[in-house]
Amino acid sequence: MEHPIITAEEFKEGQILLFDKPLNWTSFQLVNKVRWMIRKSCNIKKIKVGHAGTLDPLATGLLIICTGKFTKRIPELQGQIKEYTGIFSLGATTPSYDLETEVDETFPIDHISEEDITEATKNFIGEIDQYPPVFSALKKDGKRLYEYARKGEKVEIPSRKITIENFEVDAANFPNINFKVVCSKGTYIRSLAHDFGKSLKSGAHLSELLRTKIGEFDVKEALNLEDFENKLPAEI
Structure with missing residues (x-):
């Protein structure tokens, strides 16, 4: 597939780049890699590069990266509605709520029917209060929450208002x-x-996550690093 070359001047004036973030990469690592590729191929010392909305290392999918003057648009892009697909695993919890940490507790699942699972989604539609995971990059008293969590320190996390517009499940x-x-x-x-696991009188953790959309942007249009290299002015 042909990719139009992006010049150094165009990167500085501003680009919105859609990437499919690789598994086990942090969003920060991908931004650093993209910045390095632009600087090296365009032979420029400085270029602003930032992302609009963090994805956890164990998540894949759409990450918007902005360059140059378009980094000013990051707050606007971050605020858009997002779509995710993935897998919840019922019957076990982990401290991080995903596979970053080991299972810490198991729960019965025999009592759960397919109808129960479908009905449980209704508890989460609309504006709800949600507590962020303690294993997260949110800050409290100048420290990231995961810094407290990794030391086993208890910390109170306030809930936040979020909105879930659609929640579909397949059991x-x-x-x-x-x-x-x-x-x-x-x-x-x-x-x-x-x-969701608690609402079913059981437990659950996230075992797979893909971000498919941010506003009108779709992961189907996203680049991998090889695609991006083909859009650069010179070979790296």
Whole structure:
């Protein structure tokens, strides 16, 4: 597939780049890699590069990266509605609410029917209060929450208002639940997994996550790093 070359001047004037973030990469690592590729291929010393909305290392999918003057648009892009798909695993919890940490508790699942699973989604539609995971990059008293969590220190986290516009589930692979969620900025899908398990009088954690959309931007239009290299002025 042909990719139009982006010049150094165009990067400085501003670009919105859509990437499919690789598994086990932090959003920060991908931004650093993209910045390095631009600087090296365009032979420029400085270029502003930032992302609009963090994805956890164990998540994949759409990450918007802005360059140059378009970094000013990051708050606007971050505020848009997001869509995710993935898998909740019922019957076990982890401290991080995903696979970053080991299972800490198991729960019965025999009492849960497919109808229960579908009904439980209704508890989460609309504006709700959500507690962020303690294993998150949010700050309290100048420290990231995960810094407290990794030391085993207890910390009080206030709930936040979020909005879930759509929440669909498919229990065909029970106890793994395939889901699709359309939600507001600030929603933690890991917390949704944890709360969803509790609502079924069991436990759950997030075992797979893909961000498919941010506003009108779709992961189907996203680049990988090889695609991006083909848009650069010179070979790296």
